[in-house]
Amino acid sequence: MPESAYQDIRKLHLFSNMADEHFQSLMRGAYVQNFPPQIELITEGEPSDFLHVVLSGSIDLFSQWNGRDTSMATVRPVSTFILAATINNAPYLMSARTLEKSRIVLVPSQDVRAIFDIDGNFARSIVTELAQCYRAVVKTQKDLKLRTSLERLANYLLRQQRRAGGGTVFDLEFEKRRLASVLGMTPENLSRAFKGLQPYGVTVSGTRITIGDQADLEKFAKPSPLIDDFST
């Protein structure tokens, strides 16, 4: 594995506080790979053999049941995914596929569990990471249960706007079909939802969004830090 990748991984909260010796040990068994777009990296139900770390690109976590499927979350660099399954040595609950060309580190799960048992700092880092992941899912669930699809879209736009720097004009981060799935609706409905936000000053042109009247949209969306603020 190239030295350069070491640095990026070491910088992750998850790995930044552990003993150097243990980090080296983890990395010895790990390997980096480049994947093309649309490759299914893991499949739900399978045993969790590797902890994954995204160095570049992006990953779609999704799930299927009875012929239906839904996007659960997007993983962006630099962060890990499927940490909970690795820790619990339990089967993956979600599948993962590359959205674009992606560079991924694969760390054998049993190595993670072994180091986790002997390195207190590493264990603490894992706790913090897991607690954050947990809180993120809780927020998503509140979003799903307490809001209509129009409200979910409005709040999503406000979040994405912030992530893009807060300007009036910004781009969607991925294709609308997937956005619809993330927000728990059909692509057709997403189209209509965008139209439904026009009265609040939202203009759409391809992937480009314009927030015409910030105050008006926020008055409708009623964003809450307890749902929309992913940093806390």
Next chain:
Amino acid sequence: MPESAYQDIRKLHLFSNMADEHFQSLMRGAYVQNFPPQIELITEGEPSDFLHVVLSGSIDLFSQWNGRDTSMATVRPVSTFILAATINNAPYLMSARTLEKSRIVLVPSQDVRAIFDIDGNFARSIVTELAQCYRAVVKTQKDLKLRTSLERLANYLLRQQRRAGGGTVFDLEFEKRRLASVLGMTPENLSRAFKGLQPYGVTVSGTRITIGDQADLEKFAKPSPLIDDFST
């Protein structure tokens, strides 16, 4: 705090592996209280001052936004709640209220964080607990996004049946109004959903459920361990 309560708490996975000294230290700052039904123990948005442990009774975790509210989960003895907020020293994401007369232990959050920093075993236990909570929420989210309300009810009944011992006849664990909220629907719709399951052999009389044709209901519900098995 009475000695008898110690034993119950000590038996929890979360506390069973830590050093006795640290456990004593945690308990010194903790106190036990009895609450009547329908008391709001914590409110979302407030700082997480205490880790809560339910010794008896049951707790409803719920959330509100824009005048609406929804039940997120039920906590039964003996287990903790609001662990993630305690660990991250972040505001509560959910409110909690007693459903019935309940006995609760309150452990100061800063004590938990302090012991967590010096006791590796405790830290590991917390990781396991958190990972389980995380996976539980992911399963709930899959249930919400991939299934219709009728399918959610059918699978809920199968889960509840199992929890109640697996017999053909069993009781609902709480009132229907709350069940509706847990399943993400209105009480009126829950009534209709029960009727919708009659063709599959489900009979309802008050809180008493009878599964007339197990195979038929399962064929419709299509339960999956990756959604409905809360042990993994």
Next chain:
DNA sequence: GCGAGCTCTTGACAAATATCAAGCAAAATG
């Protein structure tokens, strides 16, 4: 530069779900 294959949009329609209002039944209360 042009067609093939996409995604996205739109309209018409169907299904699912929510809302409102009323009535019923069981449980709590005096």
Next chain:
DNA sequence: CATTTTGCTTGATATTTGTCAAGAGCTCGC
């Protein structure tokens, strides 16, 4: 024991959301 309250159910209706089919607009590769 009667009365009130509360939760549950039901029907009628409205709203939301999904489905199907068709067409518009893009992108990509040849």
